[in-house]
Amino acid sequence: MAKSEETSSSSSSSSSVGRPWESYHTVYTNAKAGMEGVDKEKVQRVVYEMSKGSKYFQNEQRKEAFINHKIQNMRAQRANLNPTHLSHYQSVADKRIAELEATRDLTRKWLHVDMDAFYAAVETLTNPSLKGRPMAVGTISMISTANYEARKFGVRAAMPGFIACKLCPELIFVPTDFKKYTYYSDLTRKVFQEYDPNFMAASLDEAYLDITNVCKERGITDAEVAEELRQNVYKATGLTCSAGVAPNRLLAKVCSDINKPNGQFLLPNDRAAIMTFISSLPIRKIGGIGKVTEQILKDVFEIKTCEDLLQKSSFLCALFSPSSAGLGGTDAPQVRSRKSMSNERTFSATKDETFFHQKLVELSEMLSADMEKERLHGRTLTLKLKTASFEVKTRALTLQSYIRSSKDILKHASKLLKAELPVSLRLIGLRMSHFNEDKDGTLSDPTQRTLLNYIKPGDGNMNLVDEEHSDLKDDSESHCYTYTDPSCDFLSELNDNSEQVVEHNDLEGHECKDQISESAQVGNTVKSSEFDAQGTETHLLERRNQDQLTIIDFPENETESTSSHHKEVLIWLEDYKCSLCGVELPPSFLAERQEHADFHLAEKMQMEEESAHSYRNLPLKNRMRQKEAGVGQSKGKKKPKHSPLNGKHIPIDAFFTKASHNL
DNA sequence: GGGTTCTGGACGG
DNA sequence: TTCCACCGTCCAGAACCC
Numbered sequence: 001m002a003k004s005e006e007t008s009s010s011s012s013s014s015s016s017v018g019r020p021w022e023s024y025h026t027v028y029t030n031a032k033a034g035m036e037g038v039d040k041e042k043v044q045r046v047v048y049e050m051s052k053g054s055k056y057f058q059n060e061q062r063k064e065a066f067i068n069h070k071i072q073n074m075r076a077q078r079a080n081l082n083p084t085h086l087s088h089y090q091s092v093a094d095k096r097i098a099e100l101e102a103t104r105d106l107t108r109k110w111l112h113v114d115m116d117a118f119y120a121a122v123e124t125l126t127n128p129s130l131k132g133r134p135m136a137v138g139t140i141s142m143i144s145t146a147n148y149e150a151r152k153f154g155v156r157a158a159m160p161g162f163i164a165c166k167l168c169p170e171l172i173f174v175p176t177d178f179k180k181y182t183y184y185s186d187l188t189r190k191v192f193q194e195y196d197p198n199f200m201a202a203s204l205d206e207a208y209l210d211i212t213n214v215c216k217e218r219g220i221t222d223a224e225v226a227e228e229l230r231q232n233v234y235k236a237t238g239l240t241c242s243a244g245v246a247p248n249r250l251l252a253k254v255c256s257d258i259n260k261p262n263g264q265f266l267l268p269n270d271r272a273a274i275m276t277f278i279s280s281l282p283i284r285k286i287g288g289i290g291k292v293t294e295q296i297l298k299d300v301f302e303i304k305t306c307e308d309l310l311q312k313s314s315f316l317c318a319l320f321s322p323s324s325a326g327l328g329g330t331d332a333p334q335v336r337s338r339k340s341m342s343n344e345r346t347f348s349a350t351k352d353e354t355f356f357h358q359k360l361v362e363l364s365e366m367l368s369a370d371m372e373k374e375r376l377h378g379r380t381l382t383l384k385l386k387t388a389s390f391e392v393k394t395r396a397l398t399l400q401s402y403i404r405s406s407k408d409i410l411k412h413a414s415k416l417l418k419a420e421l422p423v424s425l426r427l428i429g430l431r432m433s434h435f436n437e438d439k440d441g442t443l444s445d446p447t448q449r450t451l452l453n454y455i456k457p458g459d460g461n462m463n464l465v466d467e468e469h470s471d472l473k474d475d476s477e478s479h480c481y482t483y484t485d486p487s488c489d490f491l492s493e494l495n496d497n498s499e500q501v502v503e504h505n506d507l508e509g510h511e512c513k514d515q516i517s518e519s520a521q522v523g524n525t526v527k528s529s530e531f532d533a534q535g536t537e538t539h540l541l542e543r544r545n546q547d548q549l550t551i552i553d554f555p556e557n558e559t560e561s562t563s564s565h566h567k568e569v570l571i572w573l574e575d576y577k578c579s580l581c582g583v584e585l586p587p588s589f590l591a592e593r594q595e596h597a598d599f600h601l602a603e604k605m606q607m608e609e610e611s612a613h614s615y616r617n618l619p620l621k622n623r624m625r626q627k628e629a630g631v632g633q634s635k636g637k638k639k640p641k642h643s644p645l646n647g648k649h650i651p652i653d654a655f656f657t658k659a660s661h662n663l
Numbered sequence: 664g665g666g667t668t669c670t671g672g673a674c675g676g
Numbered sequence: 677t678t679c680c681a682c683c684g685t686c687c688a689g690a691a692c693c694c
Contacts, residue, residue: 056680063672118676142681144676157676160680203676288686290674342683380668390680396669429682 024048024060028159034117034151034261043154043167050163059390067292074300077319086314093313105247106269109222111195111209112252113229115188115241116261118205120147122184123174125238135172136164141346144176148261181205184237191232195225200249208249226264247274254285279307337435341370341378344429349388351424360413361406363430368406376435377402381409383416384429395420402436 028047051057081089115121119137124130124147134150136143140161153168164171185204192199196209211225218225226243233241240262244255247269258265267277282305284294297303300319301312309316343366345359371378381403382396395416403409413430 051680054678054680060680138681139679141679144681158681162679206676288674292673339685340683344682346681382669392671394670398668427681431684 024051028154028156034148035154035156037152038154040154046154046166047163050160050166055389067295071296071299074296074319078300078315081315081318085318089317090314093317096317097310097313106271106274107212108210108247109212109215109245109269110247110249110252111211111222111226111229112244112246112249112256113188113192113207113209113233113241114243114253114256114260115205115233115239117145117147117151118184118239119145119176119181120150120174121239122180123177125184126180127174130172130174133172134168134170135174136161137174137176139173139175140165184239187237188233188239188241191229191236194232195229208252211245223264223266226266230262230264250287251277253287254281257285279305281306283309338374338376339435340431340433341367341374341376341435342382342384342429342431343367343370344384344427346386346427349424349426351422353421356417356425356428357414359428360410360417360430363428364406364410364413367430367432368404368409371404371432376432377404378432378435379403380432380434381412381416382431382433383413383420384427384431385417385420385423385425386427388424388426390426393420398434402434 024044024047028043051060120135123135123137130147132149134147134153134155136146136150136155138144138161143155143157143159143161143164145157146155146159146164150164150168150171153164153171155164155168155171161173181204188205189199189201189207192201192207192209195211195214198210200208202208209229211222215222215225220228222245226245230241230243233239242256242260242262243264244252244258244267245264246252246255246267251267251274255265255267267274283289283297283303286306289297297309301308301315303309303312343363345363347355347359379400379402380396380398382394385393385395387393397412397416399412403412409430409432417428
């Protein structure tokens with residue numbers, strides 16, 4: 001603790017020695033609507049006093065030291081730039097700006113609408129006794145939003161409730177009720193739809209509307225549209241909102257914040273007016289520039305406003321990855337699909353592995369249910385952990401096939417977690433990404449191989465296995481695991497039972513769950529002989545047509561691989577899909593089908609020849625070698641990451657790229 | 664060398 | 677006395693694979 005404070009103070013100004021809170025960077029003093037008159041120093045002091053000494057605080061100090069190191073590094077790089085370098089980078093920046101200018105379209109009118117203290121306003125609407133009293137939606141741990149009465153005390157979203165209590169002892173807490181907020185959000189969206197049927201909802205309480213057409217069609221100004229829309233929202237919901245109108249979404253969002261609450265601000269579609277507007281605009285107002293980036297830009301380049309950003313564009317080009325400077329794009333929004341889905345839970349820090357398992361079960365079921373709702377399957381599973389010291393770690397696993405069932409998710413999540421044990425945690429989360437939407441009830445196989453793949457010797461074995469339900473597949477994943485530690489009971493249990501249910505899609509595209517095989521089933525368990533000691537499933541289960549299950553035997557272990565174990569017969573399922581590996585070939589591809597059958601024959605012979613070797617290891621030699629070399633490492637796969645402090649680039653262009661995404 | 668995966672981090676609501 | 681969320685997006689850099 002003393003050490004971390006020392007680290008922090010070494011990087012802060014000497015004037016903060018007697019006032020240590022001044023160097024404690026939080027997001028809570030960032031100007032937010034309704035907080036203009038707040039005593040920032042008092043807030044900073046209270047936050048510091050309430051936080052210091054805690055594990056959270058120590059972690060913040062660690063991060064702060066990291067950022068300070070980064071700043072020092074960049075200052076050194078900046079000092080090394082000579083006039084020739086700068087002149088070069090200036091021309092690069094000028095060129096980039098000219099390109100953006102050329103592609104800019106200032107004829108559109110974007111309106112950003114933002115509900116005022118939305119959650120708090122909805123709560124007050126449904127419980128008028130809260131009116132005029134400082135109130136926050138959230139818990140003692142974390143506040144989602146605060147009303148304007150509470151904001152006067154410095155209470156704001158993302159602030160822990162216990163700190164908010166200190167700032168405002170009369171503060172009333174109201175638990176979040178998303179059903180209610182969704183209901184009111186839907187009402188507002190009905191109004192938005194009247195102005196732009198393709199409006200873009202940014203969250204429950206924010207939306208972007210392209211009002212160019214409605215202005216033209218009705219022959220009214222953008223100011224009139226904004227005014228009318230806000231009135232209609234109020235009529236429909238009883239809630240107030242604020243609006244901003246500008247030629248692009250980034251600027252519209254900045255504008256909607258200017259006259260909050262219950263106001264609007266319009267930026268003319270005129271280049272000179274826009275340049276004047278942004279010249280004094282603090283960089284922090286730009287979406288994507290947060291606490292850290294603001295600090296870096298200020299401490300390394302003395303950049304505080306957008307004008308500074310333009311003036312120092314040569315430095316930015318020199319020290320950051322290719323960036324753009326300007327007002328951003330004016331494109332119409334694209335339809336964006338979901339990239340990931342996650343859930344996570346915080347709890348009191350513990351080392352209890354049974355508790356971790358229970359959490360994983362809950363999270364797996366929640367994630368599976370969420371994916372089911374959106375008819376998604378995913379193939380990358382990420383385990384998120386927050387240690388007792390607030391350090392966040394993620395461990396990901398990309399599978400060869402798409403999964404959705406809670407059982408599959410739990411199985412893989414458990415493996416990821418097991419590699420981290422023992423550990424003291426305060427949060428566990430699961431995220432699924434790399435989606436394949438099964439709108440028509442079918443899933444494409446991301447790893448489906450072409451015939452050429454099969455020609456490669458020794459590289460086809462995995463195709464013989466039902467990838468979604470066999471642990472053989474796991475060896476072809478990016479992580480390799482060995483199940484040598486039976487100490488973790490829940491994991492052993494999982495390995496024993498996780499294969500009991502086969503999930504698949506039926507012909508109508510509905511997901512079905514079948515017990516593995518009635519003959520193989522004893523009560524609710526599968527005969528243990530069907531699984532080897534490592535939890536490897538030795539039967540391939542295939543659903544044929546609607547009801548018939550066919551079991552195809554594979555060698556139970558590497559020494560028992562004899563032809564007598566191979567009962568498989570190649571059948572073209574539904575007249576196009578290979579029953580052995582799933583490759584799809586239409587009936588007209590006679591030559592290819594013959595070649596494919598020959599491959600399986602050759603493959604079978606090869607397996608027999610190689611029976612003395614583990615066929616599982618063949619395609620994985622390199623990985624396995626590496627795994628062996630990394631014994632004792634929890635991850636055992638990658639070398640420790642180099643410190644990003646040494647990296648040249650920082651995602652500065654993220655502001656611009658991100659901004660244009662939001663535009 | 665290019666594509667993919669993994670990891671940590673910033674950011675916003 | 678203690679107590680700092682949850683969910684989603686995007687990015688950089690390193691490692692790895694082909």
